[in-house]
Amino acid sequence: MGTVVNTPADALRALRTAVSDVNQAVSNGALAPLTKRDLLDFMAEFEEVRAMLSVTDHRIVRACDDSRLAERVGERSTSSLMAKVLRIAPGEARARVKAAELLAPRPSPLGPELPPVREHVAAAQSVGQVTTRQAAMINESLQGIETACPLSPGESAALEETMVGHARQFGPRELQACLHRMESHLNPDGVLPPEAVIHDRRFLHLVQRRDGSYVIEGSLTRACGAQLWSVLSSLAKPRPSDVTGPDLRSPGQRMHDALDDVAGRLLRSGRLPHSGGTPATVIVTIDHAALVRGTGFGTTTDGQPLPVDELLRLASEADVIPVVLDRAGAVLSSGRASRVATPAQATALYARDGGCSFPGCEIPPEWCEKHHVVEWIKGGFTDLDNLTLVCKYHHRNFQAAGWTCLMINNLPHWRPPDWLPGSNDPVLHHRIAHRSELYEQAA
Numbered sequence: 001m002g003t004v005v006n007t008p009a010d011a012l013r014a015l016r017t018a019v020s021d022v023n024q025a026v027s028n029g030a031l032a033p034l035t036k037r038d039l040l041d042f043m044a045e046f047e048e049v050r051a052m053l054s055v056t057d058h059r060i061v062r063a064c065d066d067s068r069l070a071e072r073v074g075e076r077s078t079s080s081l082m083a084k085v086l087r088i089a090p091g092e093a094r095a096r097v098k099a100a101e102l103l104a105p106r107p108s109p110l111g112p113e114l115p116p117v118r119e120h121v122a123a124a125q126s127v128g129q130v131t132t133r134q135a136a137m138i139n140e141s142l143q144g145i146e147t148a149c150p151l152s153p154g155e156s157a158a159l160e161e162t163m164v165g166h167a168r169q170f171g172p173r174e175l176q177a178c179l180h181r182m183e184s185h186l187n188p189d190g191v192l193p194p195e196a197v198i199h200d201r202r203f204l205h206l207v208q209r210r211d212g213s214y215v216i217e218g219s220l221t222r223a224c225g226a227q228l229w230s231v232l233s234s235l236a237k238p239r240p241s242d243v244t245g246p247d248l249r250s251p252g253q254r255m256h257d258a259l260d261d262v263a264g265r266l267l268r269s270g271r272l273p274h275s276g277g278t279p280a281t282v283i284v285t286i287d288h289a290a291l292v293r294g295t296g297f298g299t300t301t302d303g304q305p306l307p308v309d310e311l312l313r314l315a316s317e318a319d320v321i322p323v324v325l326d327r328a329g330a331v332l333s334s335g336r337a338s339r340v341a342t343p344a345q346a347t348a349l350y351a352r353d354g355g356c357s358f359p360g361c362e363i364p365p366e367w368c369e370k371h372h373v374v375e376w377i378k379g380g381f382t383d384l385d386n387l388t389l390v391c392k393y394h395h396r397n398f399q400a401a402g403w404t405c406l407m408i409n410n411l412p413h414w415r416p417p418d419w420l421p422g423s424n425d426p427v428l429h430h431r432i433a434h435r436s437e438l439y440e441q442a443a
Helices: 008-027 036-066 078-086 090-103 119-126 132-148 153-169 172-186 195-200 222-235 251-269 288-293 308-317 343-353 392-397 430-442
Strands: 203-208 214-219 282-287 297-300 305-307 320-325 331-334 368-372 387-391 404-408 411-415
Touching: 036 078, 036 090, 036 119, 036 132, 078 090, 090 119, 090 132, 119 132, 119 153, 132 153, 132 172, 153 172, 222 251, 251 392, 343 368, 343 387, 343 430, 368 392, 387 392, 387 404, 411 430
Parallel strands: 282 320
Antiparallel strands: 203 214, 282 297, 297 305, 320 331, 368 387, 404 411
């Protein structure tokens, strides 16, 4: 009777048993009586099995990504988790993750799985016709050609199929020569296109979905990409979700929030060009009753709904002007003078807080927002004893995480949520405490 396989664990146990049987047979001298032809066939078949196992590896990596396993166990990324748990080199872990991105079926929110990005490579690897090394070489070559040459999806797929055909016939050295000849034929001026070509291909699309969210698609010049990467990577560093806890955001979410920081800071700077005599500003219209209840939606000038809780957060600190209407549509109030900290107050906050006041966060003051401890919309004053600097990430998320900000001796403290282990006493950021001690010593 054969082994019954009901789960991945059952299948893995069956595989271990099969491998053990093969090892035992080989150890007992089963290869000795084979003819040269039979031994060559055995070697080839064994290599096919080795290549097929890569497909399982891609599926496992994809499952880890889809379930956000790394975040759940406090690791920065799937590759760092693999390096630690599997005791492999970080470079190898990153290569496996990259291979899974290209060669594993992709999840679809609308139904069945989408095929892999490199469908022909994945199909060949699933039957053991392309090794892991060959697959990596094809992926690298295709990426270089697609970057340098404008290929349609059909042309790219046909080129991939041709490369897979070469991989079925040649080893890595001969395959590399074939790939190089293909690259030279398609891009005779070199794999790296001249700056003028890159400049001509530049574009950026910001497409709005039906649910109001946006999709970004684009190709940046080297200079623009380098500048954007420099700005976003510095702002996308992990930040603590509590005093000692890890940042639970994925790398992609951190990059999104970094871009959000940049856009918000630029709006608040007041340095954008005027449009029709008005500085670049987000204007939101809202019903007075909805504002009082704290429910419902406001409406931006381009007709997009904005939830009241989001509007209140923005209206507290960013350059968003709430235009409040009564039931008849008349304007009850419009303005922002009473809620925006003055330059002198901002300078004092920079000196006192030195950056985000949330415990453990080290975002500098230039990238922080001014948070009203008692909300401005609920009557809080724009005074130093009611203001503190908070980075955009913590400003957006501290309430949902159960934290509370309060002023004690005119310094911003943060009370942890009840579910957090340990003391629930208010916490003062070590940076602010140190600055306060220095000030007292100087006095």
